Amino acid sequence: GAGVSQSPRYKVAKRGQDVALRCDPISGHVSLFWYQQALGQGPEFLTYFQNEAQLDKSGLPSDRFFAERPEGSVSTLKIQRTQQEDSAVYLCASSFYGIDSYEQYFGPGTRLTVT
Amino acid sequence: GNSVTQMEGPVTLSEEAFLTINCTYTATGYPSLFWYVQYPGEGLQLLLKATKADDKGSNKGFEATYRKETTSFHLEKGSVQVSDSAVYFCALSDLMDSNYQLIWGAGTKLIIKP
Numbered sequence: 001g002a003g004v005s006q007s008p009r010y011k012v013a014k015r016g017q018d019v020a021l022r023c024d025p026i027s028g029h030v031s032l033f034w035y036q037q038a039l040g041q042g043p044e045f046l047t048y049f050q051n052e053a054q055l056d057k058s059g060l061p062s063d064r065f066f067a068e069r070p071e072g073s074v075s076t077l078k079i080q081r082t083q084q085e086d087s088a089v090y091l092c093a094s095s096f097y098g099i100d101s102y103e104q105y106f107g108p109g110t111r112l113t114v115t
Numbered sequence: 116g117n118s119v120t121q122m123e124g125p126v127t128l129s130e131e132a133f134l135t136i137n138c139t140y141t142a143t144g145y146p147s148l149f150w151y152v153q154y155p156g157e158g159l160q161l162l163l164k165a166t167k168a169d170d171k172g173s174n175k176g177f178e179a180t181y182r183k184e185t186t187s188f189h190l191e192k193g194s195v196q197v198s199d200s201a202v203y204f205c206a207l208s209d210l211m212d213s214n215y216q217l218i219w220g221a222g223t224k225l226i227i228k229p
Contacts (some may be wrong), residue, residue: 004158033216042119042204042219043159056216091159095215104217106151106159 002026004107006092012113013082021077021110025094032075033104034067035091043091049075050097082114117142121205121220128195129228136190136223138179138205146207148172148181148188149217153202162190162203200227 005024013019025032031050035043036059045059051072060067064083069075079086089111093104122137140146150162150172163172168183177192188205205220 031215035217040222042206042221043217044219045216048216059216093159093217103161103164104215105161108158 004092004094004105006090006107006110008110009108010111010113012115015083015114016081018078018080019082019112021079021090021112023075023077023092023094023107025073025075025092026105027073028096029094029105030072030097031095031104032069033093033095034075034077035093036061037089037091037109039088046077046090079112082112084114087112087114117146117207117209117218119205119207119218119220121203121223124202124222124224125226126223127226127228130197131194132227134190134192134195134199134225136203136205136225138188138190138220140186140188140205140207142186142207142209144209146209148179149206149208150177150179150188150190151204151206153204153222155201159204195225195227197227197229200225 007022034046037043047067048056049069064080066078089109091109092107095104118141120139147166149164151159152162163174165172165181171180179188179190202222202224204222206217208215
């Protein structure tokens with residue numbers, strides 16, 4: 001079946017613009033994660049959904065970042081008034097929730113460049 | 116808090132050489148441990164995992180053993196190929212942590228020369 005997809009793959013935004021990044025998880029996956037990956041670094045956790053419920057948003061760096069998953073499938077990460085420090089690759093991952101289901105499946109990421 | 120430390124790269128080897136990429140961790144609970152690989156231009160892929168102490172994860176000739184006594188999960192391969200060139204990430208997920216978020220190392224870039 002299809003894997004996790006993300007769109008757009010690349011986004012260039014001028015400082016101050018709003019952006020919206022989309023994630024389509026694997027069908028049937030209950031859990032959805034967003035990570036931010038700076039150049040040359042490992043991913044950093046942003047937020048987590050279980051179905052439509054956002055259970056953890058402790059990693060969101062500021063109130064300019066907002067994520068939603070209204071129907072428990074597709075998720076959108078929105079960044080308002082983008083800043084240069086927001087430039088990174090944004091990764092989405094999904095997994096089938098369960099005590100033994102640790103494996104997260106990743107999308108290709110969206111590379112955001114803020115100029 | 117939980118953390119993962121892995122050896123810095125880049126690591127440059129000749130084809131057929133033996134590979135070790137070191138990974139150590141700190142965790143408050145009972146973590147599961149993972150190695151992910153990121154090939155050029157592609158997304159992160161799970162390479163192997165181990166969910167309890169002394170477990171050995173293996174895939175595509177790569178192996179890693181979950182060593183609780185040394186809090187380590189070193190990645191090894193007996194004979195690397197040019198196609199193994201990629202960035203390798205060690206990560207953990209701690210049952211004591213809610214939501215199973217992954218905690219990541221910084222990644223190690225592996226370059227294999229023919």
